[in-house]
Amino acid sequence: MYEEIIQNMRKDFDIKPMEVMNLQPLVLAYIGDAVYEMYIRTMLVVKNKSNVNMLHKMSVKYVKAKSQADILHRVNDRLTEDEHDIVRRGRNAKSATVPKHADVTDYRYSTGFEALIGYLYLTNSYERLMEILRLAVEE
Structure with missing residues (x-):
């Protein structure tokens, strides 16, 4: 379901892979943050069907800088050379x-994670994007 939404939404916008590589890393992180947040919110709504306040509290556990940095460390050995490069650019x-509630190191790694998500989304790498997103929420 989520994968189809992402693919259909992305079809409305034409950007070539070389153009994506030329985007600033914080721009990749900007779009990656939105894609990741939408994935987390969709997962929580489908699984929990709770009230908005509770959904928000649950989503914060996934989207805070520390959690995203931990995800990146967990999936790091599964990344390709190109993906490592994107993460490095985002991290640096x-x-x-x-943010006032984030450690600077965690924040930088979370920016690298978000840049990776943005890169995969903008390059139409949907299978890989979904693989990383599923790994991100694995217990």
């Missing part, structure tokens, strides 16, 4: 701000 990008 200089952000203007750091």
